[in-house]
Amino acid sequence: xxxxxxxxxxxxxxxxxxxxxxxxxLRQRPGTANGVMFLSLEDETGSINVICWKSIYNKFxxxxxxxxxxxxxxxxxxxxxxxxxxxxxxxxISEMLDLLLYxxxx
Numbered sequence: 001x002x003x004x005x006x007x008x009x010x011x012x013x014x015x016x017x018x019x020x021x022x023x024x025x026l027r028q029r030p031g032t033a034n035g036v037m038f039l040s041l042e043d044e045t046g047s048i049n050v051i052c053w054k055s056i057y058n059k060f061x062x063x064x065x066x067x068x069x070x071x072x073x074x075x076x077x078x079x080x081x082x083x084x085x086x087x088x089x090x091x092x093i094s095e096m097l098d099l100l101l102y103x104x105x106x
Contacts, residue, residue: 001073006046009085014078020048020085021071021093027064029057037064039087041072050074052087060090067092 001019004012012018022041029037035054040047050072057064064070071093074085 003071005043006048008045009048009076009083012076014076016076017073017088018076018085019071019073020050021069022048023069024067039064039070039072041070048072049082049084050087051077051084052090056087056090060087063090063092068094069097070094 001017003019003021006020006022009018009020020041020043022043024039025042025047026040027037028039029035035057037052037057039050039052041050042048052060052064067090069092071091072085072087073089074087077084077086
């Protein structure tokens with residue numbers, strides 16, 4: 001599956017399954033959210049909002065809490081001008097940061 005950028009998400013239909021990747025800029029789990037975790041990722045084109053329901057957080061909490069660079073597969077949700085990804089799976093791809101640093105040197 002192709003990895004979509006924040007820019008690409010604007011052109012993808014609601015309720016489609018997408019893969020996104022980015023650096024964590026925010027992890028938020030408000031006490032009033034019944035275990036839901038809100039994530040913000042940043043890629044080269046902008047910010048990506050990710051919602052992790054309690055069951056997904058429980059399954060992937062290690063990746064969510066310890067990763068710097070993450071790959072998320074989920075359903076795109078567009079509502080009132082806001083785009084969210086409802087996470088279905090989360091993978092730590094932090095080891096790929098070394099590749100980004102190497103590419104940046106050229």
